[in-house]
Amino acid sequence: xxxxxxxxxxxxxxxxxxxxxxxxxxxxxxxxxxxxxxxxxxxxxxxxxxxxxxxxxxxxxxxxxxxxxxxxxxxxxxxxxxxxxxxxxxxxxxxxxxxxxxxxxxxxxxxxxxxxxxxxxxxxxxxxxxxxxxxxxxxxxxxxxxxxxxxxxxxxxxxxxxxxxxxxxxxxxxxxxxxxxxxxxxxxxxxxxxxxxxxxxxxxxxxxxxxxxxxxxxxxxxxxxxxxxxxxxxxxxxxxxxxxxxxxxxxxxxxxxxxxxxxxxxxxxxxxxxxxxxxxxxxxxxxxxxxxxxxxxxxxxxxxxxxxxxxxxxxxxxxxx
Amino acid sequence: xxxxxxxxxxxxxxxxxxxxxxxxxxxxxxxxxxxxxxxxxxxxxxxxxxxxxxxxxxxxxxxxxxxxxxxxxxxxxxxxxxxxxxxxxxxxxxxxxxxxxxxxxxxxxxxxxxxxxxxxxxxxxxxxxxxxxxxxxxxxxxxxxxxxxxxxxxxxxxxxxxxxxxxxxxxxxxxxxxxxxxxxxxxxxxxxxxxxxxxxxxxxxxxxxxxxxxxxxxxxxxxxxxxxxxxxxxxxxxxxxxxxxxxxxxxxxxxxxxxxxxxxxxxxxxxxxxxxxxxxxxxxxxxxxxxxxxxxxxxxxxx
Numbered sequence: 001x002x003x004x005x006x007x008x009x010x011x012x013x014x015x016x017x018x019x020x021x022x023x024x025x026x027x028x029x030x031x032x033x034x035x036x037x038x039x040x041x042x043x044x045x046x047x048x049x050x051x052x053x054x055x056x057x058x059x060x061x062x063x064x065x066x067x068x069x070x071x072x073x074x075x076x077x078x079x080x081x082x083x084x085x086x087x088x089x090x091x092x093x094x095x096x097x098x099x100x101x102x103x104x105x106x107x108x109x110x111x112x113x114x115x116x117x118x119x120x121x122x123x124x125x126x127x128x129x130x131x132x133x134x135x136x137x138x139x140x141x142x143x144x145x146x147x148x149x150x151x152x153x154x155x156x157x158x159x160x161x162x163x164x165x166x167x168x169x170x171x172x173x174x175x176x177x178x179x180x181x182x183x184x185x186x187x188x189x190x191x192x193x194x195x196x197x198x199x200x201x202x203x204x205x206x207x208x209x210x211x212x213x214x215x216x217x218x219x220x221x222x223x224x225x226x227x228x229x230x231x232x233x234x235x236x237x238x239x240x241x242x243x244x245x246x247x248x249x250x251x252x253x254x255x256x257x258x259x260x261x262x263x264x265x266x267x268x269x270x271x272x273x274x275x276x277x278x279x280x281x282x283x284x285x286x287x288x289x290x291x292x293x294x295x296x297x298x299x300x301x302x303x304x305x306x307x308x309x310x311x312x313x314x315x316x317x318x319x320x321x
Numbered sequence: 322x323x324x325x326x327x328x329x330x331x332x333x334x335x336x337x338x339x340x341x342x343x344x345x346x347x348x349x350x351x352x353x354x355x356x357x358x359x360x361x362x363x364x365x366x367x368x369x370x371x372x373x374x375x376x377x378x379x380x381x382x383x384x385x386x387x388x389x390x391x392x393x394x395x396x397x398x399x400x401x402x403x404x405x406x407x408x409x410x411x412x413x414x415x416x417x418x419x420x421x422x423x424x425x426x427x428x429x430x431x432x433x434x435x436x437x438x439x440x441x442x443x444x445x446x447x448x449x450x451x452x453x454x455x456x457x458x459x460x461x462x463x464x465x466x467x468x469x470x471x472x473x474x475x476x477x478x479x480x481x482x483x484x485x486x487x488x489x490x491x492x493x494x495x496x497x498x499x500x501x502x503x504x505x506x507x508x509x510x511x512x513x514x515x516x517x518x519x520x521x522x523x524x525x526x527x528x529x530x531x532x533x534x535x536x537x538x539x540x541x542x543x544x545x546x547x548x549x550x551x552x553x554x555x556x557x558x559x560x561x562x563x564x565x566x567x568x569x570x571x572x573x574x575x576x577x578x579x580x581x582x583x584x585x586x587x588x589x590x591x592x593x594x595x596x597x598x599x600x601x602x603x604x605x606x607x608x609x610x611x612x613x614x615x616x617x618x619x620x621x622x623x624x
Contacts, residue, residue: 015462022463029475142605144554146561147597150580158587165583259466266562267581277467278562281474293471296464304462 005309012301019297020073024066027290073294079287083280088287092273092295098168099272102195102265103257105188110196110253114203114246121204122211122242123234133204140201145260149194149267156190163190166269191268195260199253203246210242244314251307258296258303347539347617357613360606367603371417378411394591401591404579412571413595419572420556420600423487427552430491432545435498440529442499443506454503461496468493469555470564486565490555498544505537539618546611550604557600573600 053059060068072079078088117137121130157165163186164170170183214220215238223233262274269275273292280288341349351357370377394401400409442453472489509515510533518528534541559565560574568575573596580586580593 015459018459019462026468026471026475030471138605138608139601142550142608143601144558144604146558146577147601150577150586150593150597154586154590158583255464258464262466262470263558263562278470278564281470281564289471293467296467297462300464301462 001312004312008305008308012305015301016298019301020070020294021066023290023293023297024069026293027286028062028065030284030286069290073291078291081285081288083283083285083288088291091288092276092291095271095273095276098270099261099265099274101184101188102192102261102270102272103254105185105192106196106257106260107250107253109189109192110200110203111246113196113200114207117200118204118207119211119234119239121208122215122238125208125212130208133208137201137205140197141205143197145194145197146263146267148197149191149264152190152194153267163187168271187270191264191270194267195257195264198260199249199256203249206249207242207246210245211238214238214241248307248310248314251303251305251310254303254306255300258299343620346620347614351613351617354613354616356609357616360609360613363606364603364610367417367599368421371414371421374411374414374418378408378414400595401589403576403592404582404585404589409576409591409595412576413573413599416571416573416576416596417599419483419566419570420553420574423483423490423556423566423572424549424553426487427490427494427555428545428549430487431495431498431548431552432541434491435495435544436502436534436541438495439499439502440506440533443503444510444525444529444533446507450503453499457496457499460493461500463493465493465555466558469559470562473559473564483566483570486556486559490552490559494548494552494555498541498548501540501544502537505540506533509533509536539614543611543615543618546607546614550607550611553600553604553607 058065069079076089078092080086081088081091084091117133121133124130153165156162168184168187169180170187173180173183211234215234220233220237223237224230228237258274261272262277264270265272265274266278273295276288277292277296279285280292400413402408403412438453438457442450442457469489472493473485476485476489506529515528515532518532523531556565556572557574557577560572561577563578565574566572568578576596577593577600580597585592
């Protein structure tokens with residue numbers, strides 16, 4: 001197993017290298033460059049700008065520029081944000097906790113909801129409750145997250161007033177207090193539900209079908225014959241078997257959250273990485289844009305890796321390839 | 322499961338008749354699926370209405386009319402007007418045109434590219450296979466939304482806006498189809514009729530086109546349906562964010578974009594609810610059709 005995981009991790013390195021070339025080329029293809037972040041904005045003398053361009057290496061051949069950039073990149077120097085005039089790492093670091101909180105709460109909500117609905121539906125298939133859950137699932141799979149987000153804001157923020165419609169924190173709450181954390185959770189709840197909608201629906205469906213399938217297997221019949229209480233059969237015997245495949249979805253969750261965060265954070269004006277990414281595209285803040293694109297690509301790679309490795313644990317046949 | 326017993330008089334009587342071809346069987350099964358049929362009719366109706374938009378409404382779709390800003394629905398404007406005084410119903414029809422066009426074009430490109438790469442990879446195997454599959458993995462490892470947005474930002478203004486979007490979405494989405502087609506081809510090419518075709522000297526292109534593809538066509542059709550729904554979501558989502566179809570062209574996503582303004586979202590429901598509903602119902606019906614097709618092509622399902 002370790003060998004398999006190790007092989008997969010080694011396979012990631014060329015992928016990362018290729019991705020970095022693509023990201024670099026894309027950034028070079030974009031109009032303009034990130035000069036304005038590095039030079040003194042008050043000095044607009046053309047000679048000074050030309051000198052600075054030379055000094056910063058913008059006239060070097062492209063491969064040299066690439067190795068300069070990637071060399072700095074792996075050492076943790078991501079360049080200076082042209083918009084905020086501070087290192088890109090700081091700009092991004094500031095936003096990471098927000099997106100992390102959003103992603104974690106989304107996964108938590110997804111798993112809790114999917115577990116409750118899926119195990120109910122699986123236990124009582126083809127009943128009214130199962131059909132209602134099935135209908136909701138269809139809706140969850142079909143309604144795009146931005147439509148769901150817009151409706152959620154309209155209903156829960158504006159009409160009912162239960163949740164705030166934007167931001168990540170109330171104004172005037174001191175950091176570290178209980179109120180602070182409650183306020184943050186209050187703000188993150190709605191975007192997290194919207195972000196997890198699609199996975200909630202598919203997990204519920206998966207869990208339901210798996211429970212129904214497992215409940216027809218021989219070990220369940222044996223358990224029934226022994227006189228095991230019905231509740232114990234479902235909670236211990238079946239659920240334990242049905243939960244395992246669900247864990248393997250965790251890697252795909254990571255991938256889904258990256259794309260989802262861009263949309264969800266924009267709708268809820270939640271100050272996270274997704275919103276920062278769109279802002280940096282809009283304002284042509286290349287250092288931040290490139291770093292974020294690399295970060296997202298890296299996380300997608302990790303997500304796919306985690307999915308593969310978990311699959312390898314659950315289904316040993318995959319390891320031999 | 323499907324043992325014919327003489328006790329069942331209906332089947333017994335039907336035996337001498339010529340049995341249906343797999344396609345006819347699928348068609349029959351699909352027609353019995355009420356939900357899928359209703360969805361199909363809805364989708365056709367939306368498509369016809371959208372593509373006949375110039376003959377249905379006379380209102381000018383792009384003209385900004387300051388005198389008629391944000392009007393509520395009335396007999397003159399069935400769904401009211403938006404913040405620039407344009408008729409929402411007219412925009413909905415024209416928007417459907419763009420959204421469906423982008424969806425269909427992307428689906429066609431994705432299916433063609435995915436099938437091409439998947440079938441070559443699966444048929445030839447060996448070095449070709451591992452090279453193409455590493456490339457597919459590489460494409461699949463890009464976070465889709467991130468790269469579509471960046472590519473759009475680069476190409477914007479250089480080529481006609483709509484084709485930039487269609488191109489970028491297609492280039493980044495064929496990976497999944499290629500994998501599925503490859504695995505299907507891998508299984509299918511083990512059959513004896515393929516060995517026979519090779520032995521009588523068929524060219525690889527002919528074997529793939531004439532023998533392999535027709536046999537995995539049902540999978541491709543089901544995948545195309547799912548892809549169609551995904552592509553519509555991608556277009557509307559990107560346009561909603563302001564990185565999709567150029568703002569001056571109406572699309573369902575662009576129309577929903579106005580819901581980003583709190584004032585519109587809270588008080589001017591007629592501007593954003595129609596596109597939101599039509600997107601959701603369209604996706605829902607495509608998904609129902611996809612489920613129906615999957616069922617219809619599955620010889621084991623008896624519904």
